[in-house]
Amino acid sequence: MKKIVFFICIYLFTNYIVNAQFLFPKEIDREHPRLISPKVNKENILQKIEASDDAKKAFETLKSKVEKYVIQFKKNPEWLSSRFQMYWKSHATEVYVKGEYYSHTEGKAPVPTVRFTGQRDYVTDYKTPKLEDVKPYLEDKRGLYLENKKTNTWEWVDPSKTGRVIENTNENIMRIARDAAQVYFIGGDEDYAKLATHLFDVYMHGLYYRNEPIDLKKGNVQNVIGLTSFQVIKENIVDELAETFDFLYDFLQNHKKEQIPIYTTSLKKLAEIIIKNGVPDNNWNLHQANKVIEIALVLDNNKDYEDGKGCQYYLNRVFNESEARQWSVNDVLAYGYDQNNGIWNESSSYALSVAKGFTELAMVIQESLGIDVIKGMPIIPQAVTIMPQYLYPNKNIVAFGDSHYGPLEIEPFLDLVKNAQRFNKRQQEEKYTSLIYMLTNKDKIIKDIKGNENTIMRLLYDDEVKLDTSIQPANEADYMTNTFYAPNVSWVAMRNGLDAKHGLMVSQVGSLGNHAHSNGIAMELYGKGYVLGPEGGRGSSYFQPDYRQYYSQFPAHNTVSVNGKSEYNKMRSYYAFEVNALYPASEQKTGYYPNINFSDLYFHEPSTNSDQNRTMSIVRTGEKSGYYIDIFRSKTREINDKYHDYFYHNLGQEFILSDSENKILNVQPSAKLTSKLGNIEAYDYITDETSVKTDKDIKATFNLSIEGKESISMNLWMNGNENREIFKVKSPRSEALRDAMVPKKVAMALQPTLVVRQKGEAWNNPFIAIYEPSTRSEPSTLKSIKTFNTDNNNSFVGLKIESLLDRIDYVFSSDKSDSYNYEDMLLNGTFGIVTQEKRNTTLFLGKGKKIEKSGYTLEILGKKSGTAILVFGEQLQLSCNTSVLLTVPDSFKKGDVILKIGFKELKGSRKKVNGKFVVSFKVQPMDYRDISIELKK
Numbered sequence: 052m053k054k055i056v057f058f059i060c061i062y063l064f065t066n067y068i069v070n071a072q073f074l075f076p077k078e079i080d081r082e083h084p085r086l087i088s089p090k091v092n093k094e095n096i097l098q099k100i101e102a103s104d105d106a107k108k109a110f111e112t113l114k115s116k117v118e119k120y121v122i123q124f125k126k127n128p129e130w131l132s133s134r135f136q137m138y139w140k141s142h143a144t145e146v147y148v149k150g151e152y153y154s155h156t157e158g159k160a161p162v163p164t165v166r167f168t169g170q171r172d173y174v175t176d177y178k179t180p181k182l183e184d185v186k187p188y189l190e191d192k193r194g195l196y197l198e199n200k201k202t203n204t205w206e207w208v209d210p211s212k213t214g215r216v217i218e219n220t221n222e223n224i225m226r227i228a229r230d231a232a233q234v235y236f237i238g239g240d241e242d243y244a245k246l247a248t249h250l251f252d253v254y255m256h257g258l259y260y261r262n263e264p265i266d267l268k269k270g271n272v273q274n275v276i277g278l279t280s281f282q283v284i285k286e287n288i289v290d291e292l293a294e295t296f297d298f299l300y301d302f303l304q305n306h307k308k309e310q311i312p313i314y315t316t317s318l319k320k321l322a323e324i325i326i327k328n329g330v331p332d333n334n335w336n337l338h339q340a341n342k343v344i345e346i347a348l349v350l351d352n353n354k355d356y357e358d359g360k361g362c363q364y365y366l367n368r369v370f371n372e373s374e375a376r377q378w379s380v381n382d383v384l385a386y387g388y389d390q391n392n393g394i395w396n397e398s399s400s401y402a403l404s405v406a407k408g409f410t411e412l413a414m415v416i417q418e419s420l421g422i423d424v425i426k427g428m429p430i431i432p433q434a435v436t437i438m439p440q441y442l443y444p445n446k447n448i449v450a451f452g453d454s455h456y457g458p459l460e461i462e463p464f465l466d467l468v469k470n471a472q473r474f475n476k477r478q479q480e481e482k483y484t485s486l487i488y489m490l491t492n493k494d495k496i497i498k499d500i501k502g503n504e505n506t507i508m509r510l511l512y513d514d515e516v517k518l519d520t521s522i523q524p525a526n527e528a529d530y531m532t533n534t535f536y537a538p539n540v541s542w543v544a545m546r547n548g549l550d551a552k553h554g555l556m557v558s559q560v561g562s563l564g565n566h567a568h569s570n571g572i573a574m575e576l577y578g579k580g581y582v583l584g585p586e587g588g589r590g591s592s593y594f595q596p597d598y599r600q601y602y603s604q605f606p607a608h609n610t611v612s613v614n615g616k617s618e619y620n621k622m623r624s625y626y627a628f629e630v631n632a633l634y635p636a637s638e639q640k641t642g643y644y645p646n647i648n649f650s651d652l653y654f655h656e657p658s659t660n661s662d663q664n665r666t667m668s669i670v671r672t673g674e675k676s677g678y679y680i681d682i683f684r685s686k687t688r689e690i691n692d693k694y695h696d697y698f699y700h701n702l703g704q705e706f707i708l709s710d711s712e713n714k715i716l717n718v719q720p721s722a723k724l725t726s727k728l729g730n731i732e733a734y735d736y737i738t739d740e741t742s743v744k745t746d747k748d749i750k751a752t753f754n755l756s757i758e759g760k761e762s763i764s765m766n767l768w769m770n771g772n773e774n775r776e777i778f779k780v781k782s783p784r785s786e787a788l789r790d791a792m793v794p795k796k797v798a799m800a801l802q803p804t805l806v807v808r809q810k811g812e813a814w815n816n817p818f819i820a821i822y823e824p825s826t827r828s829e830p831s832t833l834k835s836i837k838t839f840n841t842d843n844n845n846s847f848v849g850l851k852i853e854s855l856l857d858r859i860d861y862v863f864s865s866d867k868s869d870s871y872n873y874e875d876m877l878l879n880g881t882f883g884i885v886t887q888e889k890r891n892t893t894l895f896l897g898k899g900k901k902i903e904k905s906g907y908t909l910e911i912l913g914k915k916s917g918t919a920i921l922v923f924g925e926q927l928q929l930s931c932n933t934s935v936l937l938t939v940p941d942s943f944k945k946g947d948v949i950l951k952i953g954f955k956e957l958k959g960s961r962k963k964v965n966g967k968f969v970v971s972f973k974v975q976p977m978d979y980r981d982i983s984i985e986l987k988k
Contacts, residue, residue, distance in 0.1 A: 073370040073380070073427050076420065078352060079362050083300035084236065085348050085419045086293065087511045096237050096510050106510060110237060113507045117231045117243060124246045131246075132253045133187035135224055136166040136217040140190045146264040150272055151281060151594065152211035160260035163253075167264055168210075168218040169195075171272070171281035172594035175214030176200055185220060218280050218288065224250060225291035232298035233511065244302045251295050252310060258317040263324050274376065275328050275335075283325045284338035292318065293345045300349075315350060322346045322365055331378040332386055333565040334401050337408045339377055340369045344412065348419050366416075370424070384409075384430050392638070393433035394537040398452025398566040399441050402540070403459065406434040410466035418512070423474045425467070432479070435463045439490065439530040440544065443577050444554030446490065447791055451542060451558065451573065453566035453589040453622075456582060456791035461487055461496065465516050472516070481522055488524035529640060533648060536637035540564045541627035545648040547669045547677060552580050555669050555677050555824075559628075561654060567624035571617060572654045572665040573608035576679060576765070578824020581792055583702050583755065583765045584609050585802075588787030593622075597736070601783060604733035605698070611685045611818065612696045613659040615730030628654040631664075632882065632898035634918050636932070642978025644920040644930055646671040649897040651882060661687045662814070666864050666882060668897075672854055676832045678823040682848050682864050686814035695813035696724075699805045699820070700782050701753035701765050702793065706803035708779045711748040711768070711836075718743045718779050724806065738801065739781040747771040748836070751805050757794060761826050767805065768836045770819040774810035779803075814866070815845040821852065832856055841871045849873055861885040868899060868916060876904045880916060891924035906969060908938035920979060930979035939984060941968035947987040952977060959984075 081089065099106045123130045133139075144158030151171035169175075177197035186196055193207035197216060210217065228250035235244035258278065266273040277283040296303070296314060303311060322343045329339045347365035355361055373379045378386070387396050387405070395402035409431045413424045425431060438459055441448040447456045464483045471480035487496060497518055509515060527549050535544045541561030548554035556577040562570060576584030586609075590602035603621040605612040619626060631651040635643035648669040656663055668680040685695045708716045718741035724734045751767040781801040788798035809816055819838070825831045832855050839849035849871070850862035863871055863878040863885075870879045880899010886892065894909055896902040896919045901910045909931070911917040917933035929937065929952075941948070941961055948959035950972040959970035970984070 084297040134185040137163045139163045139188040150268045164261045165257035169213035174592040179219045222288045229291045229295045232295045236298040255314045255317045283329045289342045293349045297349045326377045329376045336383045388430045389539045393437040396539045396564040398454045400454035407463045410463040440535045445551045449558040450586040450787040451560035455787045455789045484522045485525040553675045561628035562624040563627040568603045569621045570608040571610040573610045579763045585785045586787045600732040601736040606733040613661045614693045619658045628652040644979045681820040684814045684817040686812040692812040694810045697807040697818040700802045703753040703755040705754035707752040709750045716743045742778045744776045746773045766823045768821045772816045776808045778806035859887045894921045906940040910936040929982045938971045941970045943986045949987045951983045
């Protein structure tokens, strides 16, 4: 863990508290409410309501939501407050929990105190009741009286089985108080203020006498627990409490002045526990900071409190001081973000939410105090800029770890536009406006912004962004590059084409950072507008068995499990893959060969002490066609290989398993993928298990049908091997899909899954798969796939892939850099592709020293391996990332032969090789471009 940095020197200037680089006014002179836009006051809201029917309707809607409770309050002032979940009889001050579950209480306060929630997990069999169904003044030894979701019967339930029903109920009531306070602020009706004040008063007195809960197990829960919730980041009622106090500020000063010390002390107690507990080095830090900032902004100046702890004090603690479980903003940004590329060290969904959280935080400070904190967080604009790298061609994000598919949220980009407009940063405004237009339809986003202008939120917060329509959309290729590598989360993305239907993309991830899974080298595959080979997501809840036993484990991912035992720590994980090779280079925007992507990744699987190597490539065969190569090698170091299981999950309703001649394989029911036979528990989630033993090549076709859409297939070919068993099974649904990409019926369905078991090691007998997405109108283009071998390396893989497009690809792959010959081709290295087409031949040296065919040779100069590409035939094109010796047949036989690269000329060296004359040129590193070879006159 990074050493915590403490900033202990505070310099006082004339009118500012200064610490690190964040400056806050010594005197906060803005009147309440401060959590709304400084441009807003009662008068201009009333003017908008008077001038606009939509604004009037929005206000009346808000008012009508609360009106019935105001009427009820006049009849029975305690009708609603009695529904608060409190210790109405015991007045308990001390709460005890046993780990993640409520245990009991002790102590006696002079007033009823706020009840602590039931359990850390939100999953429960019981519904949060409607307020009219809540028993008033409920505190009963039998527990809570709730409706069972399954039986629809009401029953007494121990709090430890009620999820977050208690805190949800209290928040629902305080939300009414907040809404009533807003109505009062806008319309001045004191009946609404009285209701809000009463509810606020009861709850805040109940907090005042409550102490921090104690974990009887003395475990980690003690480090993260809040005053009312098991997690400080789930103290969601802070929002309603701070907003209610803010809107009622003047009313409270006039009618409850003697109680205000109770209220502010309770707010500060919440802030202190939120700072004291939590997790300092991941997204928790941000969520904690946001809650403390909200409390800070409704407090008065430091000098107004005997303890000196006011608005500036808490802002300074959050932004400029690091404590055990709440690091300063600068420290957490320095630790959590890759300073080179702006990637946060958590799974994709969490990383994106963190960047959004920081821009929201900046907007709160910007609007409340008029301070530009973005300039003190330069990594945040970079983190927003990098967001498109998470996208598939269909504009859904990748979903590794505890993530889910869905579009990028536009709010962070809008926030940076707001910031630019507020502080006159024209270049910033143009950049993020262009990105917004790149990510979404220009007319639609402008219409959506204007369409919300008369909501109550817009009236109060006045956060409309007026986007400059003269700005043009950004170029997608500048922000969604062909290859992207994020070392701090062990993630590689390879794209080929950005068109939603015809783009190809593979996402590969190891297990590094927070919210990571135990998954080895896992992959997601995209095709024809969908993530056809998806990730599994998180499961129902972090605290439920399906997360621990399945969704976070190898069998839920497209990966290879060793001996059925591969399983290491999830959530916070420390196992990255090593990148042996990657093409094009990460974030390279120009100058690369466009038709091939290539990655070579190594992973040490710690639980079985195994070596794993995954070599993948995207091969583009046409504007609308292409395929994936997946070569997975796996072996134990102790040579105790029982079997290696290759898992692949695909969207779809149909899974056809056949041999290479398209003859359906006769699978039979089996029961080998189970923990009863020594596999980890994740195997028990596999259903409908059937299998067949075969040493022949196989084909698997996964068909996806969506109503109103063209059917989509993923066509998979895999090499045959001795001692191999093929399983056709179903796996739990991909929770990562949620409401994204596909209809709910498809998302909720069990996933057709291929499991290929290689008995013994799978290093010299690797899994070799070719994937090609297709549709009825754009059918598969692959004609045949065959393997070939060489004599000098058992782990060598050779593939001859024939296409219907008059094309043959020869793929060479090995774990060792050596010379491999096949027909008139040679590769010296670990990966290469030779493509023969009617008009051109392509030599792709992915990683190695040499590749040759038909008298054309690329040879890397120097000791290290490199990457080089040559196209010859009707065209002549070249690229290399290091110095190479280019050799071509000598068609001139005499005279000086010149290689022209633009305006540069290189003189060739003629020699005789195997009875034939050739010409060689020493070429320095160069981008992919046209070249020519001519006789010098």
